[in-house]
Amino acid sequence: MAINDGAAGLGSLIADHEAGILAEWIRALGVQDGDRRILRSELETQCRGVLTALRQAISSGVDIGNPAYERTRGLLDDISRSRAAQGFSPSETATFIFSLKEPVFEIIRKTHGEDAAAVARDTWAMTRLLDSLGLHTMETYQRSRDAVIARQQEEIAELSTPVVKLWDGILALPLIGTLDSARTQVVMENLLQSIVDHAAEIAIIDITGVPTVDTLVAQHLLKTVAAARLMGADCLVSGIRPQIAQTMVHLGVELTVVSKATLADAFALALQRTGRAVVRSKAAADAATAASRAAKA
Missing domain, CATH: 3.30.750.24 (STAS domain)
Structure with missing residues (x-):
């Protein structure tokens, strides 16, 4: 997809406010007390890596099939597989990428002010992008869960047939x-x-x-x-x-x-x-x- 899909200025917008977006994203995700599945430091590393890769790729458009998104997809694949193994639910896994919408939308609104057309354009572009990444994340999560279940079934079959x-x-x-x-x-x-x-x-x-x-x-x-x-x-x-x-x-x-x-x-x-x-x-x-x-x- 061409750059004129509304993503042309999103890269610089994210770059200018990257620290604030990252902080709000991590705050929105949070780590509940007593949740031993993931450390806050690990969550911060995951968020920072995905946001950096996203900023670098977004100037190429919002088609995640573009080679520019290869690193972003790879990071999300790793996160999805690890969360599937750690016992996160599908909704918890999808929330990782979807919770990025609110801080980015807020920056778009503040940046463009009364320019409703610019707000609508950038909001729509980010919505398409994050929704596509969210679906990609869920597909990877589901494949990983299916693989875990298949492996467990094989192990159970082995254990249930002793000679x-x-x-x-x-x-x-x-x-x-x-x-x-x-x-x-x-x-x-x-x-x-x-x-x-x-x-x-x-x-x-x-x-x-x-x-x-x-x-x-x-x-x-x-x-x-x-x-x-x-x-x-x-x-x-x-x-x-x-x-x-x-x-x-x-x-x-x-x-x-x-x-x-x-x-x-x-x-x-x-x-x-x-x-x-x-x-x-x-x-x-x-x-x-x-x-x-x-x-x-």
Whole structure:
């Protein structure tokens, strides 16, 4: 956009009153007592940097897509990303740039006095500029928040799919929550890597914490089982509650894999398949027998 968009004299106007504008802007923003998210010195540095960059760029017009605004956009991007990470709300983030309007408008009014046309021209130019910068700030903030949420979801998915070694060659994968396509991928990757790491023969997938099993969830389970078999490990499914069993029968869902009601039952079967058994020690058996005899006496 050309310089004749009303911004020609705004650069010098801001330069002449930069200290006053900066002071009023910082005062308008303020830092509330007890707010540990940002220090006043940090806020002052942010305001000073943006105002300086804005003063240098504004003589080129009010189109923030102009290369002259590259530094201004970069500073606002950094501020938006940091505030998204620090827990600032969208309105608090937008206020950072929108609160600059009042001190600038006041300087425009005082500078032009009774010249209504000049006041209207410069006010309109600054309004367009600050509104555009405010929207740019919010877009960056939203992208940053979306990135934070996506990263947190990935971390939660990782934490909610632990693979536990129950015995030599026997792993357990307790699942909690809904099993969707994205989470199935994480489950599969974790399980396959653990099978390799522990040279596992059997993997028990426990779905006690899965609220419901429908056709889609069953498909995800079967994909995981198939992938584990390709790695040389057999799979067992445990934790199928009566309600889930009835639902699966009603839907015609078939799990082509051995299933057990509890993790303990699945573990006992896994031990049997690997040629192991859990038995009571002779001392414990003798103590149990003695206690039984004493109770009958």
